[in-house]
Amino acid sequence: MIGNILIFLVVIGLTVLFGWLTYRAVRAKKLWVKIVGGLAAGLLTLIFTAVAFFGGKGVSAMYFPGAPPAPELAVAGTPEQIARGEYLVTIACMGCHSQVGADGAPSRQHPLSGGWNLSEYDGFGFIGDMVTENLTPGGKLSGYSDGDLFRVLRYSVNQEGHTVGVMSFMPYRELSNEDTEAIIAYLRSLPPTPTTGPTGDRMNFLGVTMLGAGMFGEPPPPAPAVVTAPPPGVTAEYGKYVATFGECRGCHGPTMTGSPATSVSPAVPNPRPFVSSLTLEQFTAMMHSGVKPDGQPFPATMPWENASNMNDDDLAALYTYLTTQP
Numbered sequence: 001m002i003g004n005i006l007i008f009l010v011v012i013g014l015t016v017l018f019g020w021l022t023y024r025a026v027r028a029k030k031l032w033v034k035i036v037g038g039l040a041a042g043l044l045t046l047i048f049t050a051v052a053f054f055g056g057k058g059v060s061a062m063y064f065p066g067a068p069p070a071p072e073l074a075v076a077g078t079p080e081q082i083a084r085g086e087y088l089v090t091i092a093c094m095g096c097h098s099q100v101g102a103d104g105a106p107s108r109q110h111p112l113s114g115g116w117n118l119s120e121y122d123g124f125g126f127i128g129d130m131v132t133e134n135l136t137p138g139g140k141l142s143g144y145s146d147g148d149l150f151r152v153l154r155y156s157v158n159q160e161g162h163t164v165g166v167m168s169f170m171p172y173r174e175l176s177n178e179d180t181e182a183i184i185a186y187l188r189s190l191p192p193t194p195t196t197g198p199t200g201d202r203m204n205f206l207g208v209t210m211l212g213a214g215m216f217g218e219p220p221p222p223a224p225a226v227v228t229a230p231p232p233g234v235t236a237e238y239g240k241y242v243a244t245f246g247e248c249r250g251c252h253g254p255t256m257t258g259s260p261a262t263s264v265s266p267a268v269p270n271p272r273p274f275v276s277s278l279t280l281e282q283f284t285a286m287m288h289s290g291v292k293p294d295g296q297p298f299p300a301t302m303p304w305e306n307a308s309n310m311n312d313d314d315l316a317a318l319y320t321y322l323t324t325q326p
């Protein structure tokens with residue numbers, strides 16, 4: 001954080017310096033100094049102004065997001081809450097926070113000890129390391145209150161109040177208060193496993209500037225303090241909620257009609273026409289096996305395992321949502 005803020009201040013200094021040099025060049029007596037010096041210094045001023053502008057936006061979004069304080073919260077941890085939390089975590093969080101396998105990717109196996117360097121693995125390590133956190137009580141979260149954890153999931157800020165970069169692009173701000181508390185209850189019930197390496201964000205100034213320029217996608221709208229889920233059932237409305245905790249909307253766009261490419265991710269297609277061409281049985285079988293009815297498996301970029309852990313009612317609701325006009 002301090003490093004990025006210092007670099008930001010240096011960039012502001014350089015902007016002022018080149019602005020002043022441009023002024024001096026334009027006022028110079030020699031014509032060639034006016035033209036060559038003015039153009040060169042002017043161009044550098046423009047470049048540094050843009051970097052200062054977007055860098056400033058990024059620094060503010062990253063370190064001063066202005067999220068509400070952690071709520072006063074004591075999650076009871078009833079068996080029902082823990083069971084619901086396990087269901088949600090197995091669908092949603094496992095794909096990133098589980099034990100790292102031999103191939104360097106999350107294995108979807110316990111323990112939820114994190115340590116996956118997502119930015120390096122996905123080829124955008126040039127913006128700095130982004131490593132998944134240990135979600136068991138054996139790591140950083142042992143120092144978190146239930147309110148602190150709630151704040152991470154609802155507002156994507158850590159205990160220090162800084163934005164957690166990858167988490168802020170996930171759709172968890174739309175999880176109901178009840179489900180958020182169920183997740184907390186389940187994480188608290190896990191056996192503690194120690195953290196083995198560095199975790200969390202170490203985004204560099206380039207990453208912060210790209211964030212400020214919106215190059216990772218539009219930042220999500222502010223989250224409300226209270227979120228209620230629609231009543232469970234095989235309805236399009238509940239299916240949309242399933243597509244939220246199933247993370248589908250995080251990639252396929254808020255209305256599941258596809259999303260454009262960003263600097264760190266390719267474009268994601270609209271799955272609705274294809275799903276509408278399938279029966280519910282075909283859809284369910286495809287989401288359980290990762291293989292489409294024509295025998296084509298989903299590529300690794302499509303985490304079908306999330307849906308494969310869903311119960312049949314949730315899959316049916318998801319199907320209803322995807323086959324209903326948005």
Ligand code: HEC
Binds near residue numbers: 097159170
């Ligand atoms: C796409 C991968 C991904 C998924 C899915 C994901 N996380 Fe994360 N999570 C990360 C990364 C990466 C970090 C490190 C900080 C950052 O970049 O956001 C993190 C950090 C965290 C932190 C620590 C924040 C802090 O205070 O430092 C918590 C808590 C957390 N995640 C909980 C969850 C829970 C609960 C779920 C499921 C509901 C989940 N995550 C799903 C990638 C993911």
Ligand code: HEC
Binds near residue numbers: 269301302304
């Ligand atoms: C990490 C991003 C990501 C998430 C999360 C995700 N998808 Fe996808 N999905 C993709 C990509 C990328 C493709 C295109 C794969 C390809 O090249 O065929 C895809 C393809 C699909 C297709 C096939 C579309 C077609 O026309 O062939 C369906 C159906 C689908 N996704 C449904 C879902 C559902 C349902 C969920 C939630 C359980 C989900 N996806 C979650 C990235 C994602």
